[in-house]
Amino acid sequence: MTYKINALGKLIFGVALATAGLAAQAAPEGKVKIGFMLPYTGTYAALGNAITNGFKQYVAENGGKLAGREIEYYTVDDESDPAKATENANKLVKRDKVDVLVGTVHSGVALAMAKVARENKTLLIVPNAGADEITGPLCAANVFRSSFSAWQPAYAMGQVVAQKGMKKVVTVTWKYSFGLQSVEGFKEAFEKSGGKVVKDMTLPFPNVEFQPFLTEIAALKPDAVFVFFAGAGAAKFVKDYTAAGLKNSIPLYGPGFLTDGNLDAMGEAGKGVQTTLHYADGLDNKKDAAFRLGYVKAYKMQPDVYAVQGYDAAQLYQAGLSAAAGDAAKQDVVIKGMEAARIDSPRGAFTLSRAHNPVQDIYLREVQGGQNKVLSTAVKALADPARGCKI
Structure with a gap:
């Protein structure tokens, strides 16, 4: 009888140890x-x-x-x-x-x-x-x-511009991966909806000599211009575009990086510029x-x-x-x-x-009162096509 009690005690002790081990696994220590x-x-x-x-x-x-x-x-x-x-x-x-x-x-x-x-x-x-x-x-x-992804806000803007009835668009960007991918995303949606990109313009990063491009845009007279720029280059492009007298006759569009973080630098030149992004002021x-x-x-x-x-x-x-x-x-x-x-x-x-x-969701925003104010949801639940992904 004594032997059986000891064996039972050992069994209970063993179960207790195993339970403690599981608890330790369930709550790992350290940072x-x-x-x-x-x-x-x-x-x-x-x-x-x-x-x-x-x-x-x-x-x-x-x-x-x-x-x-x-x-x-x-x-x-x-x-x-x-x-x-x-x-x-x-x-x-x-x-x-x-x-x-x-x-x-x-x-x-x-x-x-x-x-x-x-x-x-x-x-x-x-x-x-x-x-x-x-x-x-x-x-x-x-x-x-x-x-x-670079594709998401640009594709959404392609849909927006097409829905506004624009038919002919010029694109401008720095000639590097993100800018070119943004332009391709825009073109995919815009041309699928019947629009035509009549000219793709590029310049080396971080060149900000925009005047030759503005002169050509004025001569081509497109319905709108789509650009990808960010940071100081974006602020300068918007200011130069406005100073050239183009903004009132040829609307300017881009993904949200055009205006995010740049509103102070753009000042009045940025007023009314519309962009698309997955975040906005006033949500x-x-x-x-x-x-x-x-x-x-x-x-x-x-x-x-x-x-x-x-x-x-x-x-x-x-x-x-x-x-x-x-x-x-x-x-x-x-x-x-x-x-x-x-x-x-x-x-x-x-x-x-x-x-x-x-x-x-990708939002359509407009520069108003020093903010990127949300106007509407441009595209609900937009998924990147993930072309080439094998997982």
Whole structure:
């Protein structure tokens, strides 16, 4: 009898140990390592800081944790330099052994990051760079985007311009990947609807000598002009276009990067310019109101689309971590959780396509009173075609 009791005691003790082991697995210890590879100096520094602020705001709203796990941040300034991208990404992946890479703004840098992520089977969330390839031929199970593809806002504007009854359009952009992809997205929608692009004009990046192009536009007399420019170049183009007397007779359109962050520099010249993007001022949803309030309180400035994309990168990772009960090492489960997520974003709720790109509303905005005010939803739940993606 004594032997049986001892055996039973051992059995109970063994079950208790096994249960404790399962509990330990269910609640892994240590911090989840987040690797930010973003521009913190140079032309795109403000964008890198906004993305970082947005990500950290969501974590702060959740008590400094994601899926119950404390967070540790590792940061590398990518300097928007593709030549340094592989080395910088490897610092975070191989030296710091981060659980997830978050970056970046510059598409050339992001393409190199995606290559490192694929080779090392590290999770990557792209919170801005819109190169179509990332969710196209270079897509991968462990690569996600919380922003947009170059195609999305440009395609939406192609539909808008066609619906306005425009028949002949001229396009102008810098001759580099993102600009050319934007023009192609616009042309696809516009020409499908019966319009015709009568002239594609390009100039080397970052050249801002626009006068010869403005002279030719005046001579061609198109119904409208579609452009992709961003930053200081965008502000100068809008000011030069207005100064040439073209804006009142030939409407100017573009994706939202034409005016986002540039309204002060454009001044009165920007008034009335219409753009398409997945975020806008004046959206009527509670999530955006709460997000803006929290951002202003934390950072003493208004958020922009880049802050939203950082915020949603954190939301997306939280969805994956929660599916894995906080265990970042269970990458397959984390990925499935992210794929199935419905993100309650300040931009409006979105899901992910099979290529891991947001399926999202694209808004038509107009520059009014120093804001990119929403006029309407140009296209509901627009999914990037993900051409060439094999996952």
